[in-house]
Amino acid sequence: MSVALLALGGTISVPDRARGARLSGTEITAAVPGLAGTGVVLDVRDVHAVPSGSLTFAQVLDVVALASRAVAEGAEGVVVTQGTDTLEETAFLADLVWPHEAPLVLTGAMRQPAMAGADGPANVLAAVRVAASRAARGAGALVVFNDEVHAARWVRKTHSTSTATFASPGAGPLGHVVEGRVRMLLAAPRHEPLPAAFDRERLEAARVALHVVTLDDDGEQLEGLGTAYRGLVVAGFGVGHVPGGLAPRLGELAGRMPVVLTSRTGSGSVLRETYCAPGSETDLRQRGLIDGGFLDPYKARVLLRLLLAGGAGREEIAEAFARRG
Structure with missing residues (x-):
C-alpha cells in the first residue's frame, strides 16, 4: 500500500518563530509517532514551500496534476500538507477537478511543531490512514483534521486558533478516525469533474x-x-x-x-x-x-x-x- 505525500508550507512546516527555514516533507513525517506501524509506504515530495495565503490557483492546479500523476504511477491515495488559511478554498478547487477514485486528502496544523500540544503529527497520521483506506475511495478531495473527515464541498475554517477549527456547518463530518480505523458514515454528492488543464x-x-x-x-x-x-x-x-x-x-x-x-x-x-x-x-x-x-x-x-x-x-x-x- 503506497500513498504520495506532497508537502507545501504552512504552520505544520514552521519549526519555530526564530527559524526561517521550513521543515521538509521528510522531516514532517519523521516526527509522526506510529506512522511506520500503518504499513503504508510513503512517497514524500516537496512542492511549494509557501504560506497558504500566498498560493495561487495555478499552483494548486499544479499540485493536483502532481497528485494525479502519483495515482497513475500506482499510489492508492494522496496527502497534501499545507497552511490552513486557505485550506477550505484549495480543497474545494482540488475537488472540482479531481477525477480519481483514490482519495485526495488535505491536512495541516494549527500549532507549530515546537509548541505544546502540536497537532500536526496526529493530523498527518490520520490523513495517511484516510488516503490509504478503501472506505474513503470515491469521496473526492477531503480535509482531515482532529480525527475528523470532511468533504471539501462543505468544510469551513471556523476558528482562528482552535485545533478543532475545521467543521462542516449544516452537514457534519463524513467520518472519523477511531483507534486507527477509518469510519466513513456519510457520502457527499459527487459531480463530473471540471477539466483540470487550463490555459x-x-x-x-x-x-x-x-x-x-x-x-x-x-x-x-x-x-x-x-x-x-x-x-x-x-x-x-x-x-x-x-x-x-x-x-x-x-x-x-x-x-x-x-x-x-x-x-x-x-x-x-x-x-x-x-x-x-x-x-x-x-x-x-x-x-x-x-x-x-x-x-x-x-x-x-x-x-x-x-x-x-x-x-x-x-x-x-x-x-x-x-x-x-
Whole structure:
C-alpha cells in the first residue's frame, strides 16, 4: 500500500518563530509517532514551500496534476500538507477537478511543531490512514483534521486558533478516525469533474471579485468593477438579501458579467422566492443574479473562476451552480 505525500508550507512546516527555514516533507513525517506501524509506504515530495495565503490557483492546479500523476504511477491515495488559511478554498478547487477514485486528502496544523500540544503529527497520521483506506475511495478531495473527515464541498475554517477549527456547518463530518480505523458514515454528492488543464493566461484573466454586503451598503466599492473583473460573487445578508438601493447596481453588473448570490452567514442556502421586497432574493434573481445555493462565498468564487477560465457562458454557469450549489 503506497500513498504520495506532497508537502507545501504552512504552520505544520514552521519549526519555530526564530527559524526561517521550513521543515521538509521528510522531516514532517519523521516526527509522526506510529506512522511506520500503518504499513503504508510513503512517497514524500516537496512542492511549494509557501504560506497558504500566498498560493495561487495555478499552483494548486499544479499540485493536483502532481497528485494525479502519483495515482497513475500506482499510489492508492494522496496527502497534501499545507497552511490552513486557505485550506477550505484549495480543497474545494482540488475537488472540482479531481477525477480519481483514490482519495485526495488535505491536512495541516494549527500549532507549530515546537509548541505544546502540536497537532500536526496526529493530523498527518490520520490523513495517511484516510488516503490509504478503501472506505474513503470515491469521496473526492477531503480535509482531515482532529480525527475528523470532511468533504471539501462543505468544510469551513471556523476558528482562528482552535485545533478543532475545521467543521462542516449544516452537514457534519463524513467520518472519523477511531483507534486507527477509518469510519466513513456519510457520502457527499459527487459531480463530473471540471477539466483540470487550463490555459494559464485565461485562468489569470478570469478574475472574480467578492463583495460582502454590509449595513447601509451603497455599493460605491463596486464602481469600475466591470472593467477589472469578469465575474462577481455577492455575499448577501441572511438568505440572500441586500439593501434596496444596492439592487439596481447589482442588476446592472449582472447584465455585463455573471453575478452569483450567496449568503455571508457561513451556513445554509440562499432562498429563491420567499421574499419579494427590493433587494430580496426574488428581486435579485429577476435582475439576473445567479443563485449560489448552499455554496459559501469563498467556494462560489472558486467555482465561478474555473468556469470562466474554461470559457463557460452565463447559461452554463447558471446550470453549474444549480447542480453544484
